[in-house]
Amino acid sequence: MDRTEIVAPPVHQLEPKRVIDVWFEDGNCIIEAEDYQFCLLKSFLTKRSPIFQDTFSMPQPEDAECVNGLPVLHIHDSAADAAHFFKAIFDSEFDLLALPRGGPAPTSFEKVAAILRLSTKYEVEYLRALQHLSLAYPISLPLWKACETSLTTFPVFPSALATINLAREVDCTWVLPTALYDYCKFTGPAEIFSGTVQDGVLLSLSDADKQLCLEARESQKEASKDMESFLTSPLPADCTGDGGCAVNRLTWTHILNKRRQDGFWLDPTEAW
The missing domain is CATH 3.30.710 (Potassium Channel Kv1.1; Chain A)
Structure with missing residues (x-):
């Protein structure tokens, strides 16, 4: 043969x-x-x-x-x-680092992430454009509420998952509380465990952050329940209202129940 x-x-x-x-x-x-x-x-x-x-x-x-x-x-x-x-x-x-009117110029998360990664790796300190992330994920509630309208420099808001991983990689840990909170609002346990495909790439948290998120979800649910307890508790005996208190409590209880169905029970700051 x-x-x-x-x-x-x-x-x-x-x-x-x-x-x-x-x-x-x-x-x-x-x-x-x-x-x-x-x-x-x-x-x-x-x-x-x-x-x-x-x-x-x-x-x-x-x-x-x-x-x-x-x-x-x-x-x-x-x-x-x-x-x-x-x-x-x-x-x-x-002009990623330009500061018109006291704030950084609008840019994309991809640019900021790339420059942060490599400026950290190659120790180019002046290029660590951390202000962009700080504006998108601020550390105080007033700034966070303002961020919803005008402060962020990202025309397309970054993925919380991508932000968390970037913050770990380049050691800008102060953005983690709001980024992790934001991630927990919209992400169920199965997705937290398995990760999310973004632009054809599987992104996933570290095991430690997965555990952190699962525990945080329970805390966020309990924080929303605290408000429900307040709304459904008996009126104090010395209440001098004309019934308006009870009506308002009932109205807000219905609103909270509707928001719970929509998933807002994992966002206690919005519920409150």
């Missing part, structure tokens, strides 16, 4: 793509993330990042990879994150 050897087709290595917005003709180093290359200036990078300063100070081997005579540094970050990060460093018109 003839035996035919099956030969796998050759694998063609695709050439890395240049990121034109962050490709400077007078650049003296190339950084590659995934299959994308950025031609940058070492002096800018080393001045702003001690991590890049240490990296570029190391002697290069004679057989180091080069493109057009320039050394290539591979970083293990997403190309999209790297593009936002390098643009924030090199492009003066990239």
Whole structure:
């Protein structure tokens, strides 16, 4: 019997793509993330990042990879994150950190998350644009109520789940109380355990945060029940009202029951 050897087709290595917005003709180093290359200036990078300063100070081997005579540094970050990060460093018109009228310019959560991740990793402190997250998830109730209308800089409000994971990653833990509260309002136990697919990617909390959310849901339910107890408790004997108190209590009890059916029983601040 003839035996035919099956030969796998050759694998063609695709050439890395240049990121034109962050490709400077007078650049003296190339950084590659995934299959994308950025031609940058070492002096800018080393001045702003001690991590890049240490990296570029190391002697290069004679057989180091080069493109057009320039050394290539591979970083293990997403190309999209790297593009936002390098643009924030090199492009003066990239006004993520601009502060018109005392507040940061409107932007997207994706940009803020990318720059926060990489500025934390590469220790570029001035780019840690934490004010955007602080406005979206403030630490006081008055600011939180104001945030619902005008303070947030995100035209599309970020996912609470994505915000929680980002806050853990870049150590901006002060946004966690409101982000976790927001997440618990709309997320059932099954989804807390299994995670949520967003833009084709499965996002999930750490085991510790899953436990935290399950416990918090019970606390939020109990806080709503406290108001129900207040509304249904007997009127004090010395009440001088003309019956309006009882009518108002009954009205608000009906409203609370309707909101409970709509899921608002997990949002005690809204119920109160």
